[in-house]
Amino acid sequence: MSDKKDQVIKRLALSAEELLHELHVHQIELEMQNDELRRAYEELETSRDRYVDLYEFAPICYLTLSKEALITEINLTGCKIFGLERKQLIQRRFANFVIDAEKEHWYRLFYHVMKTNQEDKHSFDLKMQCFDKSLIQVHIDCQRRTEPDTSTILHIALTDITESKIIAEKLRLANLRKDQFLAILAHELRNPLTPIRNMVQLLNKQKGNDPLVERACKVVDRQVTHMARLLDDLLDLARIMHGKINLKLEPLALTDIIAHAVETSNPLMVSKAQVLTISHAQTPQWIKGDSVRLSQVISNLLDNASKYTQMGGKISLSVLSEETTVTIKIQDNGTGISPDIIHDIFELFVQGDRSLAHSQGGLGIGLTLVSQLVEKHGGTVTAKSRGVGLGSLFSVRLPVISMNYSTIETQKIQISSKYRILLVDDYADAAESLMMVLEAEGHKVDIANCGIKAIALAKTNTPDVVLLDIGLPDLSGYEVAKTLRTLPETQDAILIAVTGYGQPSDIEQSKIAGFDHYLLKPIDFNTLLAILENLDK
Template sequence: MIELEERRVLICAPMGRDGELASQVLRGAELACCICKNWLELTAELKKGAGLILTVEEVLTPEAAVSFSSFLASQGTWSDLPVLVLTKSGGSPVWLQGAYERFGNLTLLERPVRAPTLVSAARSALRARLRQYEIRLSDQRKDEFLAMLAHELRNPLAPISSAAQILKFVAADPDRVKNTVGMIDRQVVHLTNLIDDLLDVARVTRGLIRLQKEPLDLAVLVSHAVEQVSPQINLKQQKLSVDLPDEPVTVLGDVNRLIQVFANLLNNASKYTQEHGHISVQFLLSPNEVVLEFADDGIGISPEMVPQVFDLFAQAKRTSDRSQGGLGLGLALVKNLVVSHGGSVKVLSKGLGEGSVFSVSLPRFSEANFPEDFMPQQKNEYSPALFQPLRLMIVDDNKDAADSLAVFLEAAGHDVFIEYTAFDAIKRARSVCPHICILDIGLPDMDGNELTAQLRAMPETASATYIAVTGYSQETNKKKSLAAGFHHYFVKPVDAANLIKVIAVSGPQRNQSKNVMHS
């Protein structure tokens, strides 16, 4: 938030009428001004904030120039305060020698100065100053975000670490093992969701999200979102009311992304609403538009925060004893996804303690106004097949990751071989002739893409299926790996059920003509 004081033009021209005349001209251009009678007043006002200093060369005596340059040198790294100095025509004052090095962002205007010239110079300087404030705000948000990210990542890591210690002592107690494993699984899901939010925001803001649009009933999507968030709502004993419409309300959209939008808004409402609070979802219908209102009677939003609530990394100030968590990504993601569906989103709040209402507007669609070339997305379904144990080779330099995946796949009935380097994998492949190669990309001696190319050139593994399991999630990495010969691409942590499905349809004589990216 840029304060009014930070937009001011501080004028220090105590002799003659320069200060008064400059103030009249600038105020006539709707620029805020503050006249300082002397250098002492200017210094005091600078501490409150300034967008620009306008002064005259007579003020910059050698002593004042030294003091002035010392103040400018003490600015934050983000700040480069503009200084306009009105000079006499002709001549070269002593203070000007080395002035650009001492004062930095310095502009000289020779008197007499025409009013349009003064206004133009002031506006240009203030525009540059505004960009500095935006950089400062961005840096502040980044620092707050990194602090919150560290906090959010430590939260699930703590119980995972404790669970690992517990498992060392309760191996003989099946019930405690089951409960501990369940705790680990829940925390891993939480960590995965945090990482997915980060990646989703990066992809959405860069326009890399590909929406799979089809006709959808919004009531069904809201029901799915409610199902996702119900455990949190029930835990806080909150009351949720959903006013579903009597008629079907159809939109053209991506089923997963719209559920994500609605679940995010419900999660946000629950997070910032006290125990036993109230949350509601209401449909407002018109012939061409549907508005979904997500209302709560929670902590509300301060007036200065409302315009920023959908900005990336934007978060209201919190105290350590009332930290609701989150990374400041959810609402930014909501806005981008809604806009990508041709809609809009807004928020209303009367202030702190007054609750909030988030409204999502989406265009309604009927059969008559679907695009002529619209084709619903075809879903890929894996056909069931009889179980067939396969020879699998895992190559990953992360020993824990490779070993744990091997244990899981062996438990599923497969023969698994593990190697931790690419060169050892090539040797092992010649002897075991694996049906499926599950490869990390970031190997130390040879990256997974090059390893795939070499394995595919060998007769023992030419017909194998190649599955990438990696921490690289960018679209460019996926495309590069699929082009190198991988049939499937998984991002860590792996969706185990999906991996088992892929393996089940990837044995000998299976059709491997398509390359598939898996989230």
């Protein structure tokens, strides 16, 4: 009996020992699990603290609005922006901070967003007023959310863009002042060029057979033309960069464009005794574009080739015809282009070695202008060079159009009559020199140095043509033109603006004022003669 009892006791003892062991193992496992839970909790707390810090001290304001547009949550950045503590902002109506002029706009946006799909994100700008009455401009990104209790809220990320708006406005004003400066600079530089060109024109008519006078006239005229083209490039680039240039698109024969460009660039190449070889395509090529701008593209590339090619160097212009495009290649054996700048050659103010080009000057904008104009015509321009001293190759590719060139009529210029011309300019040298040139052509010319005198002379002399400067000391040229259009003596006269201002807004304003033509100083006398020759048509 005692043996059985002992066995039972032993079994119970073993079971107890096993149970204690299992309990100990479970205790260890629980402690390990507790350690893991404690570590997870600590990590969660750290992560929460990190999230809170990111939320509270983010560089932008985060806030939440209820469906009644009340602030229910806001971070410290938002408190700082609005100038109140969090407890003062909670349950405050967001619209209280929106300026009166935009409150209706805000509510319209708010209710629109609250009705949209919760995945939709919305952005808009608002003008707001802080607690201290200071005004700010903000950009808002927001999204509607539905909470677990089915309530609807609006999460907002609000960025104070006041400073960036101020900077943007300063940049806009600085850019505007820059454009105004360029316009005034061009006007002031064009004024002295005008009498120089006029006197060259007069000397050309009276030079006789004196080769020295003829050579001097060509040099002066070439330099005046170069200066005028630099001014044109500077203003054209500014207009293109602002998208303010309009192209007059029409069917054009490529041979005509090339001829005009070569005529423009030829004096520079002749002065350096350079040889230009031209190779046209076998069949006439037609493109749709602006004749003035495309001629400008090719002449700028020819000028560039000439400037960077030595005396007596070689330049070639070839035209390659393809199925839908035509490529104009201009190649030279000049200084070439360094690999360091070949990829940036069309960027503003990028120039290669100026040792050869120094005597011709340049602003570093010609190739940028070429690139922009070609792009506006739907084409491309590329530059290649094997290296310094190995010449360069510029290729312009443009789309072609089908055209029956026999349908293009050739206009004949008839010799004009002699006219009574009123010349209005307060720059005495420009007025007197142009008068001398016009009188040499047989026209009768009267001069006025201000708007009031111009109107008085117009009433007494009844001019056929009025050459009118825009910047006069008393009345503007636009005001004078409008007045002349109301006078019976000049309501049908031809009004020609002659000015140094060449911005698109100036040209548009001249049309509104009643001008028939707009000429930039220094006047191309052949252009003026063409206008006078066509008055009888």
